[in-house]
Amino acid sequence: MIVKITISEASKYVGQEVTIGAWIANKRSSGKIAFLQLRDGSGFMQGVVVKAEVSEEVFQLAKSVTQESSLYVTGIIREDERSPFGYELTVTNLELIHASVDYPITPKEHGTEFLMDHRHLWLRSKRQHAVMKIRNEIIRATYEFFNENGFTKVDPPILTGSAPEGTTELFHTKYFDEDAYLSQSGQLYMEAAAMALGKVFSFGPTFRAEKSKTRRHLIEFWMIEPEMAFYEFEDNLKVQEEYVSHIVQSVVKNCSLELKTLGRDVSKLENIKAPFPRVTYDEAIKFLHEKGFEDIQWGDDFGAPHETAIAESYDKPVFITHYPTSLKPFYMQPHPERADVVLCADLIAPEGYGEIIGGSERIHDYNLLKQRLEDHGLSSDAYKWYLELRQYGSVPHSGFGLGLERTVAWISGVEHVRETIPFPRLLNRLYP
Known part of the structure; x- marks a missing residue:
């Protein structure tokens, strides 16, 4: 037989x-x-x-x-x-x-909108197959890394009654007779989980009602969000660089044919090993001024051109640390010697792919967190449960979020994140 x-x-x-x-x-x-x-x-x-x-x-x-x-x-x-x-x-x-008749995607060139309209069929192509296999390997390696390092997977809710970073970019819905939002991050819930389980991570969909059309943005995307009790700022950065190194080298090892299909320069990926370089926000502003970016001033957030200019100086991802307090969410721990900056870092991928991780040490002092909520105009009642985490055995803790699709784009070398998720949700696209 x-x-x-x-x-x-x-x-x-x-x-x-x-x-x-x-x-x-x-x-x-x-x-x-x-x-x-x-x-x-x-x-x-x-x-x-x-x-x-x-x-x-x-x-x-x-x-x-x-x-x-x-x-x-x-x-x-x-x-x-x-x-x-x-x-x-x-x-x-x-x-x-x-027998297939008149298959619409032929070996000739097709426009992007045509291919996106036929995304359910475009996935069959060799290139898209390779990207999806690399995405799958990153997911497999993610579970491997966190399982081998003592993390417990926890699933935060997708429907929430409040937002970790305000509600301006959230999708609103009705939850019977009260307001609810599609989650933009599971972080706050992961902090609660870390107080119960020590080291935790989540992997799930998140949503941003951001009217952006750049090659780096999706409306619906997937996040890996670890949270760690008793981990301070430096501990957090170490986990991030070890995790990113692990997933990159796993793809190099297990997806050589897919990387070849995509024409990826594997030598650039082989070099991605911890530790990663670091620059402070202050140093980054000075560097950008030296590069001719006179438009950006201390206190401004970085755009894609700024991140790319910084990343071009390195052949590995680079941490930009200690952003101004005014730029970051309410929950970030202030620098012990400077009230104007917080203990946070963004990890910028090389080759122009931008921020792939945002993370920080979290505020663990009850009174300071309550004050920050008030400063941001957020309701203490809505965040009562979150404040209670600081009332019952509060400890220093840290975490981060990695955007899967940007990471897939960088590792696979594709230009636009729309190719890194099976069915992308973009500003003007909900089909198919």
Whole structure:
């Protein structure tokens, strides 16, 4: 009996006759031979159909089969050094499952809007397949890192009654007879979890009602948010650089074919190992002035051009630390010697991909946190539970949030975050 396998298992069956359920990604043929580009979700592989070695019916099917038709393809696995995959299939039989007619995404060039309208089909392409496999590897490596370092996964709610950073960029909804918002961060709940479980992390969707059209922004995106009891500012930075190093090297190790498909310069990724360089906000402002950015002054937030200019000085991600208190949310711990800055850091990816992590030590003093809530015009009643975390055994604690899609974009080398999530939600796109 012929065994049924996936393309990714081909290396285990060299010289054996197998059957693969596959789709036709592309094909070409001459008079006596047909080359079928097969895909099955696990990978891409070439099937070679030689007229003299198969029935006339099978060869005619190989020549006439259309793009994205589905088949059972039977053949013998051969090693092939010319193939990026390393193997090909010498076809002995084809069984058509479904003939695809007028598949809209052809091998020619298509515009971005057309491809986004057909995102449900565009995902089948070799490039998009590679990006999704890299995304999956980052997720796998994330669980591996935190599980191996004593973290417990906790799932914060998506519907919340308050916001960690104000409600101006939140999606509002009704929760029966009261107001609710789609979460923009699970952080506050993760702080509560850290007081119960020590070291925790979450991984889930977050939402920003931000009317931005840049290549770095999505309306719905996924965040990895660790929170750690008894961890101070320096401890927090160490976890961040070790975690980012781990996921990058995991992709280098396990996604070499996908990185090659995307044309990624792997040498740049191989260099991403802790520790990472650091500059203070003060130093960054001085540096930007020296680079000719006279428009930015102390107290201003950095835009994409500023972050890119800073990152270009380094071949690793760089921490920008100690931002002005006025720029950051209410919960960040002030610098012990400077009331005008807080113990926070943004991690800026190299090659112009911008901020991938924001993190800080959190305020653990009850009175100071209550004062900060008042300063920001936030209701102490709405944050009563959050304040109580500082009443019952408060400890220094820190955490951060990593945006998955920006990280996927950087590691895979794709220009726009819309390609880093299966079905992107953008300012003017809710379809498909």
